[in-house]
Amino acid sequence: MVEAVAACQKPDQAGLQALLAPVAAEIAAADRLTGGRRGAAFNHFKAAADALPALAWVAYAGPGSGAPRPAFRPKHPS
Numbered sequence: 001m002v003e004a005v006a007a008c009q010k011p012d013q014a015g016l017q018a019l020l021a022p023v024a025a026e027i028a029a030a031d032r033l034t035g036g037r038r039g040a041a042f043n044h045f046k047a048a049a050d051a052l053p054a055l056a057w058v059a060y061a062g063p064g065s066g067a068p069r070p071a072f073r074p075k076h077p078s
Helices: 002-007 013-032 042-059
Strands: none
Touching: 013 042
C-alpha cells in the first residue's frame, strides 16, 4: 500500500476499493481464526485480528470522500 501511494496518483473510489480488496480479505480471514474452538494459539490470533482493523486509517480519504472516518473504540474504558 505504501509503495502504491508513493508511486501512483490518488485512485478514484472504485480503484481504492479494488486496491484494498486483498487487505480486506486478509482481515476477514484473521477474524475467522478467532471463531470456533479455542486452540493453543487463540490469544495470538485474537491479538492480530483485533489489531488489523487499524489498517482502515490507511484507506481513509478524508472528509468529503464518502467514506466514514474510522472510529477508535478502546476495549477497556479508563
